[in-house]
Amino acid sequence: MIEGIGVFDILVVSTAMFFIGIYGFLVRKNLITILMSVELVLNAVNINFVVFNKYLYPDLLQGYMFSLFAIGIAAAEAAVAIAIILNVYRQMKGIDVEHVDTMKY
């Protein structure tokens, strides 16, 4: 536990990070920057799990393990997303979401 810092103080930081990620996800148009926003959201959730583990159930390891697995899944997700982005770039000559509308209609 960090001395003088409660659960709420850390949750403020992770909440801010989460909603900044949401903002970027909705405002950005480039696919890679959207991926970065998703990483911010995932990271905020990881902080939440770790903090709940540390402050509420310090004798168990559940939140710890969950964020460990979440980090692994985030890595797999980023690899697949970047493969898709490269393929889209090759086929559409651009990675702005507005250009990628071939599957519409």
Place this chain on the structure above:
Amino acid sequence: MERILFYLIAAVIIVFSVLTVTSRRILRAAVYLLFVLMATAGFYFMLNYNFLGAVQLTVYSGGIVVLIVFAVLLTAHMDHKLDPPDRLKALAVGLLSLFGMGITLYALRSFPWAVTALPEGAYDIEAIGMRLLSYGDKGYVLPFEVISVLLLAAMVAAIIIAKKSTSND
């Protein structure tokens, strides 16, 4: 002392998160994301979760950011500047995000957190490794095996998707 360090890390996280989603140069946004992820690892170290901090540093700031930087270099010019977002849209989304943040913080503020003073479990690498491969109570061997299959599938999928197709061009 620890409080000051906490506020410093929190300030770094929030400032560089904002810069990540507002910077118009995409490579700089990737570097700001790197700072955010490293500050998060600092959090984990402060909470005395050393192994998790090390995993965060290697997988997130070592692996994912490098992957993103490669993708940026393959798809954009170095000095390419993104178009600024639509002003009205940015304002609306910003207000929406602030609204959501307000609601969440209000709910968190009014929740009675039952902070316990239980003795801490073992967090060293040996204990975690035993837990990951344990079949018994509080063992995590099933998610461990499932995630290994998932990582293999993701690796194969990434290679197949990113491979140049020879049949249709």
